Amino acid sequence: MSTNATHTAAESHDAHVHVHRDDYGAKMGMWLFLFTELLLFGGLFILYMAYRVEYIQQFQIAAKELKVYMGGVNTIILLTSSLTMVLSIVALQRKNVQASIFWLVTTIVFALGFMVVKYFEWSDKFHHGIYPKGPGLMDKSQGEIIFFGLYYTMTGLHGLHVIIGVGLLTAMLIQIKRNKVRPDRFVPLENAGLYWHLVDLIWIFLFPLFYLLH
Amino acid sequence: MADNAAVAGNGNYVDFYNYKGKYSGIAGWLLSVDHKRIGLMYLYSMVTFFLIGMTLGFFMRLELWSTGQDIMGPQTYNALFTLHGIIMIFLVIIPGIPAGFGNFFLPIQIGAEDVSFPKLNLTSWYLYTIGGLMAVVSLFVGGGPIDTGWTFYAPYSIRTGTEVILPLLAAFILGFSSILTGLNFVTTVHRLRAPGMSFFKMPLFVWSLYSTAWIQIIGTPVIGITIILVMLERAFGIGVFDPALGGDPILFQHLFWIYSHPAVYIMILPAMGVVSEIIPTFCRKTIFGYGAIAMSSLAIAFVGTLVWGHHMFTSGMSDEARWIYSFLTFIVALPSGVKIFNWVATMHKASIKPETPFLFVMAFIFLFSIGGLTGLVLGSLATDVHLHDTYFVVAHFHYVMFGGTIFIFFAGLHYWFPKMFGRMYNSKIANTALALMVVGFNMLYFTFFILGYLGMPRRYYDYLPEFQDLHRFATVGSWVMILGIIIMIVNLIVALRKGDKAPANPWGGMTLEWTVPSPPPLTNFTKIPTVKYGPYEYEHYEEVVNNEH
Amino acid sequence: MSDISNTHNAHTDDGRIAHAHDPSYGINIMIWLILISLTVITVAVAGIDLGNFTLFVAMLVAAVKSTFVINYFMHIKFDDAIFKIFLILVILVLFVVFVLTGFDVFYR
Numbered sequence: 001m002s003t004n005a006t007h008t009a010a011e012s013h014d015a016h017v018h019v020h021r022d023d024y025g026a027k028m029g030m031w032l033f034l035f036t037e038l039l040l041f042g043g044l045f046i047l048y049m050a051y052r053v054e055y056i057q058q059f060q061i062a063a064k065e066l067k068v069y070m071g072g073v074n075t076i077i078l079l080t081s082s083l084t085m086v087l088s089i090v091a092l093q094r095k096n097v098q099a100s101i102f103w104l105v106t107t108i109v110f111a112l113g114f115m116v117v118k119y120f121e122w123s124d125k126f127h128h129g130i131y132p133k134g135p136g137l138m139d140k141s142q143g144e145i146i147f148f149g150l151y152y153t154m155t156g157l158h159g160l161h162v163i164i165g166v167g168l169l170t171a172m173l174i175q176i177k178r179n180k181v182r183p184d185r186f187v188p189l190e191n192a193g194l195y196w197h198l199v200d201l202i203w204i205f206l207f208p209l210f211y212l213l214h
Numbered sequence: 215m216a217d218n219a220a221v222a223g224n225g226n227y228v229d230f231y232n233y234k235g236k237y238s239g240i241a242g243w244l245l246s247v248d249h250k251r252i253g254l255m256y257l258y259s260m261v262t263f264f265l266i267g268m269t270l271g272f273f274m275r276l277e278l279w280s281t282g283q284d285i286m287g288p289q290t291y292n293a294l295f296t297l298h299g300i301i302m303i304f305l306v307i308i309p310g311i312p313a314g315f316g317n318f319f320l321p322i323q324i325g326a327e328d329v330s331f332p333k334l335n336l337t338s339w340y341l342y343t344i345g346g347l348m349a350v351v352s353l354f355v356g357g358g359p360i361d362t363g364w365t366f367y368a369p370y371s372i373r374t375g376t377e378v379i380l381p382l383l384a385a386f387i388l389g390f391s392s393i394l395t396g397l398n399f400v401t402t403v404h405r406l407r408a409p410g411m412s413f414f415k416m417p418l419f420v421w422s423l424y425s426t427a428w429i430q431i432i433g434t435p436v437i438g439i440t441i442i443l444v445m446l447e448r449a450f451g452i453g454v455f456d457p458a459l460g461g462d463p464i465l466f467q468h469l470f471w472i473y474s475h476p477a478v479y480i481m482i483l484p485a486m487g488v489v490s491e492i493i494p495t496f497c498r499k500t501i502f503g504y505g506a507i508a509m510s511s512l513a514i515a516f517v518g519t520l521v522w523g524h525h526m527f528t529s530g531m532s533d534e535a536r537w538i539y540s541f542l543t544f545i546v547a548l549p550s551g552v553k554i555f556n557w558v559a560t561m562h563k564a565s566i567k568p569e570t571p572f573l574f575v576m577a578f579i580f581l582f583s584i585g586g587l588t589g590l591v592l593g594s595l596a597t598d599v600h601l602h603d604t605y606f607v608v609a610h611f612h613y614v615m616f617g618g619t620i621f622i623f624f625a626g627l628h629y630w631f632p633k634m635f636g637r638m639y640n641s642k643i644a645n646t647a648l649a650l651m652v653v654g655f656n657m658l659y660f661t662f663f664i665l666g667y668l669g670m671p672r673r674y675y676d677y678l679p680e681f682q683d684l685h686r687f688a689t690v691g692s693w694v695m696i697l698g699i700i701i702m703i704v705n706l707i708v709a710l711r712k713g714d715k716a717p718a719n720p721w722g723g724m725t726l727e728w729t730v731p732s733p734p735p736l737t738n739f740t741k742i743p744t745v746k747y748g749p750y751e752y753e754h755y756e757e758v759v760n761n762e763h
Numbered sequence: 764m765s766d767i768s769n770t771h772n773a774h775t776d777d778g779r780i781a782h783a784h785d786p787s788y789g790i791n792i793m794i795w796l797i798l799i800s801l802t803v804i805t806v807a808v809a810g811i812d813l814g815n816f817t818l819f820v821a822m823l824v825a826a827v828k829s830t831f832v833i834n835y836f837m838h839i840k841f842d843d844a845i846f847k848i849f850l851i852l853v854i855l856v857l858f859v860v861f862v863l864t865g866f867d868v869f870y871r
Contacts, residue, residue: 024778025330025405031846032397032431035853040435042857043469047443047454049861050465050868052818068806075802083795086836090791093783133451142453142460149453149461153446157439187781190838197836204828207802208821212809404845432856468864519856520863532870538863 023187030191034198037161041202044154048209051146058143063213065130066151070121071211074114075203081110082200085169085193095183097176104173104189107196111166118159151210158206161199168192229636233736247332248736252339253318254634257627260306260314261703263346264620267301270294272696275658275689281679291675292361293376297353299364300381304388305346307619308477311484312430313342313395315626316423318634320399322727323417325408325745327737330401334394341391345384352380363673365474368455368466372447379445386441389434392480396430399423408726410745414505417725417749421508422487425515429476429483432519437473440466464529471522479518481615483511485622486553489575492629493557494750495723496572497564501750503556510549517546524593528602536595543593550586554579569721570644574625577652581617585610588663603673606666612659621651624702631706632720636733637713643705650698657691724758725749784841794835801828 052059088103129136130148137148172192175181181188230250237245243255274294277284286294317335321328329335353359356377362370366385371378403424407416416424444466446452453459455466494501501507523531523539531539557579566572588610591597601607632638661684666672670681677685719728726745730738747754805824813820834840839847 022330022405022779023781025401027781027842028404028846029331029334029397029401031849032400033393035849036393036397036431036435038435038853039432039857040439042860043436043439043472046469046472046861046864047465050462050468050864053868054462055460068809072802072806076799079795079798079802082798082832082836083791086791087788090786090788093786132453145453146460149459152452153443153454157442184780186783190781194837197832200836201829201832204832205822205825208805208809208825212805212821213817432853464867468867472860472864516856520859523863523867531867534870535863535867538866 055143062144062147092186229733230736257314263305270298275692278685288675293359307481326406338391338394345388348384368463382441396427399427418490419487422483425511426483433473433476440469471525475522481619485619488626499564502559510552513549527598570641571629578621585613604666605662605670609659609662632716633732639709647698647702654695661688
């Protein structure tokens with residue numbers, strides 16, 4: 001897994017290959033990390049469940065403030081970016097490095113597109129004073145305040161993951177260009193892809209829970 | 215393995231202390247990805263933090279010497295018990311055995327050269343250190359030391375004027391460190407076992423670390439998000455838990471305990487693993503019910519994830535939830551009982567060598583049983599209503615956490631000291647220290663049971679005059695115990711400098727760490743061993759330890 | 764990952780160097796089409812008032828979508844059993860945690 005400073009000089013070289021490269025282990029580690037992400041968001045979904053039971057009507061009123069088409073466009077962007085991510089991995093596995101780079105860049109562009117839509121969405125809300133302690137929000141009922149509290153934390157945390165994802169994918173881009181990630185060593189890209197799909201996965205649930213309440 | 219024996223025999227090798235890597239001196243430690251060095255760095259940090267936490271406890275007991283204000287005001291007392299809790303829980307007990315001994319011995323016990331992700335391992339240590347430093351720095355910034363108690367209950371944590379965000383961030387970072395260690399260990403166990411070491415030939419310490427690592431992975435993120443929410447609520451006024459905005463503080467408690475209850479199994483499971491190592495070694499006997507003990511670790515890890523509600527019996531949960539959580543709580547007693555009975559059965563008709571580590575384990579079984587049985591009192595709804603938030607609870611968790619985990623931390627320290635440092639300690643002094651600790655411990659905390667039963671609430675800096683005698687007795691007990699701890703630590707420090715050279719296998723253990731020299735070489739094994747027998751099959755002792763395959 | 768076990772003896776050595784599992788563009792594009800269609804369906808269905816079933820239907824569709832993502836995009840369908848066991852275990856724990864919290868919030 002790592003180039004290991006104190007180990008390189010050690011006597012038995014064969015043995016060190018074991019420590020240095022373990023694709024299967026790297027993937028397992030990545031999955032375990034994804035589980036922690038799942039539980040992180042799981043805590044938020046528990047809160048959502050509890051508050052939705054408590055404030056059924058207010059949640060429905062509050063949800064009308066959100067624009068379905070914005071959430072819908074972002075869903076399609078994210079799903080498509082998941083596809084391009086997979087295509088990038090498949091291309092690399094098929095030894096087509098140029099195509100892999102192309103699809104990876106496309107994924108990054110989609111991710112940025114998601115953030116742009118998100119930016120317009122949030123600034124629209126801010127414009128109407130619907131933000132924590134904002135004048136437009138404090139006039140509303142407690143259930144609506146909670147709805148937007150959850151909306152901002154959950155989509156905000158998700159947005160943060162998109163940004164981290166962009167960083168991760170950019171790092172992969174550099175690694176591919178440097179030939180560190182290549183057709184016979186594609187697991188780092190696969191792991192970055194797993195992370196990216198998780199971001200997509202979370203959004204698949206966030207979208208109906210916030211935008212499609214009627 | 216024959217090579218290992220040769221090395222162990224003549225001492226003609228370079229151990230991991232003297233190994234010259236890319237960096238030397240202090241950088242050789244701070245930049246080392248060797249699991250043994252990282253494990254030792256954890257141990258040093260933990261012992262330091264333990265001593266700080268102990269000092270805070272010492273001053274709390276002094277304040278309670280007599281009624282009224284003695285040496286500090288109520289606000290200082292609040293800060294002290296909060297810090298005592300944060301340091302002991304987040305910096306000592308949770309990372310204690312897994313990050314310290316686990317790092318050092320997990321790879322050796324499964325016949326590996328290192329963990330799966332050595333760099334990530336070092337990152338975990340840095341996160342731990344940064345988290346610890348932030349907790350300390352938080353005392354001196356903003357509104358002063360945090361006074362919420364280590365549980366950070368909302369809405370008080372949202373409203374108090376003391377500095378909350380920084381210690382919460384510290385806890386978040388510590389949690390991150392814990393998660394990374396956990397996923398490192400799970401991957402290591404799955405990927406790096408030596409040839410022949412099937413899951414059911416793994417030492418029980420490894421099993422317990424494996425179960426613990428899973429709780430770390432599944433539980434810790436939940437407290438991560440809880441902490442983030444409180445920070446956001448404090449910083450931006452986002453409505454999540456604050457009742458003024460329609461929030462429900464009981465949901466904070468749910469999220470908090472969804473992690474923090476499993477966390478007590480993060481604390482105790484590795485300790486139980488150490489016990490399962492020490493007992494067969496000093497009984498020179500196969501452990502009774504290997505499979506049952508291994509599976510009970512997994513069972514505790516699983517059931518332990520489901521019982522968090524028993525911390526909230528008086529918080530205003532629904533009645534249905536209360537009896538369900540109470541019922542589930544009693545189920546945890548089953549796998550815990552399985553372990554205790556199997557340990558005792560192992561000792562039956564064994565020729566026991568009562569060395570220091572074994573005596574620590576005896577103290578553990580005694581103290582932990584008291585802690586466990588009083589846990590049943592608190593797990594029952596009716597009695598809990600009476601005893602909730604009294605000294606009875608404080609006594610209970612000190613018996614379990616201190617009498618359980620910390621005593622075993624010390625047991626592990628005495629068990630593996632020769633292996634880690636290549637020196638022997640004076641066992642007579644160590645035994646005396648242990649005796650003082652046990653006596654002082656019971657004077658201190660058993661008195662708490664009585665105080666709690668009589669109605670003394672926890673976290674008060676003052677009390678009614680009728681409690682004075684009991685409080686004084688407990689305070690004297692704290693002095694006896696601290697004396698014991700100091701003697702024990704000084705004894706080990708002296709041993710580090712002047713102790714006799716330790717042989718490879720001073721106790722006659724059978725797990726793989728005893729087949730390599732003390733202290734081990736950098737890569738642990740000159741040749742990765744092939745495992746033929748289970749970890750405690752003493753009928754094959756000669757063959758395994760003398761490596762004549 | 765079983766195709767490379769011939770290079771090593773002990774079972775823990777498998778998969779040290781990963782080999783691609785018949786990578787193909789077609790199947791993934793198919794999955795993408797399904798996901799997009801399901802999204803369109805959810806949005807369309809959301810307009811109809813199904814009463815208490817609205818949330819249920821929305822969650823069901825989301826679950827179906829995530830099954831496709833996990834199985835194909837995240838490749839779990841083609842991974843070793845241990846990955847599937849891990850995933851099922853974690854989802855099970857998460858589910859039980861939801862149910863247990865539910866015993867409080869639904870009955871209060």
